[in-house]
Amino acid sequence: MAKVGIRDVSRAAGVSVTTVSHALSETHQSRVNPETREHVQQVAARLGYAPNRIAVALRxxxxxxxxxxxxxxxxxxxxxxxxxxxxxxxxxxxxxxxxxxxxxxxxxxxxxxxxxxxxxxxxxxxxxxxxxxxxxxxxxxxxxxxxxxxxxxxxxLSSVVPDEVGAASTAVQELIDAGHRRIGFINNSDDIPAAFGRLEGYRAALAAAGIGFDPDLVTRQAPEVPGGRAGAEKLLGLAEPPTALFCFHDRQAFGAYEVAARLGLRIPDDLSVVSIDNFEIIADGLWPGLTSVALPxxxxxxxxxxxxxxxxxxxxxxxxxxxxxxxCPIVRRGSVAPPHSSSPGPEASS
Incomplete structure (x- = not known):
């Protein structure tokens, strides 16, 4: 099949080669009125015209x-x-x-x-x-x-990153809006911008709600499922454990779910959990589904x-x-509910 050229488009559209060139050019499109430009583009698409990239590059x-x-x-x-x-x-x-x-x-x-x-x-x-x-x-x-x-x-250089502070603040605010006042945070043990930004967002959300910062409610763990387990065991083992957990990311939340199940805690009835990533294989795969802030x-x-x-x-x-x-937008699933009047623990769920 013969390659369609600009002259073929010109004949089929009933306009000059120059008009076709301008209509199909990002640089010179404004030289052609919108109706003609749309007509030429439709004809070019119907004929299967593709510009010569080498010629375009040379020009x-x-x-x-x-x-x-x-x-x-x-x-x-x-x-x-x-x-x-x-x-x-x-x-x-x-x-x-x-x-x-x-x-x-x-x-x-x-x-x-x-x-x-x-x-x-x-x-x-x-x-x-x-x-x-x-x-x-x-x-x-x-x-x-x-x-x-x-x-x-x-x-x-120009650059783009997630709003780590805003993402954490959004996640914690979800728990605050549900009525939680004692919120644990399983952070990343690595010294990376996300760990610092998410701690800042956690503290900012608490401060805005008039909730004092308690360093005992924050733990830094490996950014994997075992890190989530270790963090949940530490926080839920406190004399006054949190009613909700905010996890650095969904893999840690997975580990927190496991610990909650082992302690006989029902999510979200006895313990609410939120996270960041919206890694759908985990967030949708957990039951109930994990409320997570999506990285865009x-x-x-x-x-x-x-x-x-x-x-x-x-x-x-x-x-x-x-x-x-x-x-970073939040994706709500089923892991957040208002807290019970008593703190979570094996006895509270019995």
Whole structure:
């Protein structure tokens, strides 16, 4: 089947080649009235016309390619949403995404960036598997780049991360609104921005509700199911245990559910639990379902590519680098209820 060219679209649409070129160009679309532009685009789609990417690149001095450099996200549960958001944003603007994953190997990452540059990418998204300070590969200097789920302490690159403080505050507020006043927090033992931000959000929500901070109600544990078990055992073993638990993420909440069951506590009747991640395999798989604050991976991926393309295509309008803390919505399931008058414990559930 012969390739459809711009002259074929011109004949079928009954307009000049120049009009077709302008109507199908992101840069010059405004030169054609909306009705004609829509007509030309519909004809082009019906005929299966695709622009010659090499010719477009030569005219624009761009490859229309973006690099997406990941440290390990391709093997994490949320990778699909990050990549899908980035890919959708690129596709909608007529660009393609080239994805590489370094497996958290800095030397390999440097080589991958150099390879992407050899393929003439016009910009690079540097994505991390969790919110962290980023070490930017030296090869990236001099080309547009955006950090995804990471930040540059020097502020030289635009970046997007979850609003950790807001996410924790939202989770704790859910418990406060249900009537809980004694709320335990199983935090992450790692020294990472998310752990500090979520502690800040926990304390802020308590303070806003007039609830004093009790350090005995906070424990730092490994960010895995066993860490959740250890944290729940410690907090629920207090002389005056909490009526609710806020967990750093859903894997810890899974461990907390196990401990509650072993102690004879019913969720949410005897103990309420909230978390952060909205990892659906866990949050939907637990019974009752786990109320969890979602990390907006898809939205962050979209924003990162959209911002990068703005910096590439409209650098003067884009201005200085931007840092965005993305809002995190809560997903309510069945793990929160008002507290009993008595504190939870094996005796309270009998």
């Amino acid at each position: 624009n001095q761009r490859s229309q390619l973006l690099g997406f450099v990941s440290d390990e996200i391709a093997s994490t549960p949320f990778a699909g949403e990050l990549v899908l958001g980035a890919q959708d944003a690129a596709y909608e603007r007529g660009w393609l995404l080239m994805l590489v994953d370094s497996g958290r190997n800095p030397e390999l990452e440097e080589k991958q960036v150099n390879t992407l540059l050899q393929h003439q990418v016009d910009g690079i998204v540097i994505a991390k598997m969790y919110h962290q300070e980023a070490s930017v590969p030296a090869a990236v200097a001099g080309i547009p780049a955006v950090l995804l789920d990471a930040f540059d302490p020097e502020g030289t 991976h898809y939205e962050m991926g979209r924003w990162a590519v959209t911002r990068l393309l703005d910096e590439i295509e409209h650098p003067e309008e884009a201005g200085e680098p931007v840092h965005l803390d993305f809002e």
